[in-house]
Amino acid sequence: MSKISPCLWFDGQAEAAAHYYAAVFGGSVDHVSYYPDENLSPSPMAGGSVLLVEFTLFGQSYQALNGGPQFTFDEAISLSVACADQVELDRYFDRLTGDGGKAGPCGWVTDKYGLSWQLVTRGILANYHSDDRAAIARMMAAMMTMQKLDTAAMQAAFDGETS
Structure with missing residues (x-):
């Protein structure tokens, strides 16, 4: 993992997006982490769903986070x-x-x-x-x-x- 990795916020599509980017640019999906069971921790997503996906494009590491609907992408980044x-x-x-x-x-x-x-x-x-x-x-x-x-x-x- 790079010392600095862009973290991209998704509303449930983090894993699909990481696989898509890896396919488009010839990268790799390196690790998938999951939210704990709902009764263990409050979270914006269901327990057991994908929390964070680490992936690599052209040697640069990225993170895709399923954080919920609060934030969306715009052209500022x-x-x-x-x-x-x-x-x-x-x-x-x-x-x-x-x-x-x-x-x-x-x-x-x-x-x-x-x-x-x-x-x-x-x-x-x-x-x-x-x-x-x-x-x-x-x-x-x-x-x-x-x-x-x-x-x-x-x-x-x-x-x-x-x-």
Whole structure:
């Protein structure tokens, strides 16, 4: 387990979500803990139901907690995936949106559990390290017209190429 692990709050879907994320991203579900019997401890979920699921994606540990309906995800927190190339980005985008998720602006996807993801290629991320602010502005202007990011179009905008 990592020293710091994001803990994602669910209302009864923690185990299903962890297995889903492990399947989408080639990770693993590492441990499932259960709530004690109802008569031993008050809890937001039924005794014997899943409490906490520990899972790993790309070497990073995560926790999925069944905490009840009090809290839901919003776009204030997202998980950013640095994809190797457009093919990998397309695969994740298609899987996350095709399984009940929805595309948002600028490469964001909200999955079927309500968690937001940012899918971007490493090449585009590297462009943000440039000192050429005009190139970054062109690339960002192109990005603002997209849902799923088109790496080639963003790179062309960064490079100042017009179509």
